[in-house]
Amino acid sequence: MQAFAWMGAGMSRASLFTHLLLALVAGLLVWVFQDARMAAAVAEVQLQASDYRLQVTEEKRSSDRRTYQTAQAIHLSYQEALNDSLKEQARLAGAAAAAQRNAGRLRDQLRDADVRIATASAAAVRDYAATANQLLGQCSDRYTELAAKADGHALDARTCRAAWPVMALDP
Template sequence: MSTNLIAFIVGAVLAGLGSWTFQDTRRAAEVSEIRLAQATAEADAREKALAEERAITTRYEGALNAARTREAALRRDVDSARAESDRLRDQNADAARRLASAPAGAVLEYALAVNQLFDQCQREYQGLAAKADGHASDVLTLIEAWPKLPSNK
């Protein structure tokens, strides 16, 4: 064989190896780019999920804190109403004792005043009942409209 032919074969083999090495390196770079894109997408998805979880937790904790604040205020209002009711009960008992020995005119005047007060309380109670019914209807609407997960039956 001639040296030219050997040189040609060696050159062809070297060119083929070089081309194969270049293609291998290029494919490895493409795979690395795809893996990097996938890792970036996964990291972005994790970050987004974590941000959504934080937002939900923040809203949840805010709602719980607001509910605790409302509960404390309602407890104070109930205690205040109970104290006022006790005061009125004592005042009513005292008035009943004094009415037992009061003249007829004073008893009639007291009865008229109590009737007027009773009528006013009845109107207020009806207004309160209407508001309570409205709130109950709102709660029922929220419960019925709340999204539900489909049941697996």
């Protein structure tokens, strides 16, 4: 205290109080400045998180849109294949009916041939012709059945291939 004796006791207390007050004000200012820095850092992190959420949302929307478009393309492809199959089935049914009519005419011709052979001379020729007619008739029926089954199978195979989804890869 002797060092402060020349200033006087009142003066040293005021000076000490002023220094303490200045230190307190400086500490408060530092506190406010650090709080502002921390608030700015928190706001920056919140902005980055918001940007990230926005990016994820946009990517999800884009993915959902591509998924929807792919599903629509698959559905349209399936529907087109099904419609084509129905048209082809109708065409094949018409062809099968025409084949049945032709087979009926062939049977009639074979029956007429039986009558002609029956009035012919030799019994062996009649037996041979009758047997040949029966055989040809059976062959015609079986061929028509087989053709209808083969056409149906080919149509089913084409329908499956046409309806099978093909994924286009995005570049």
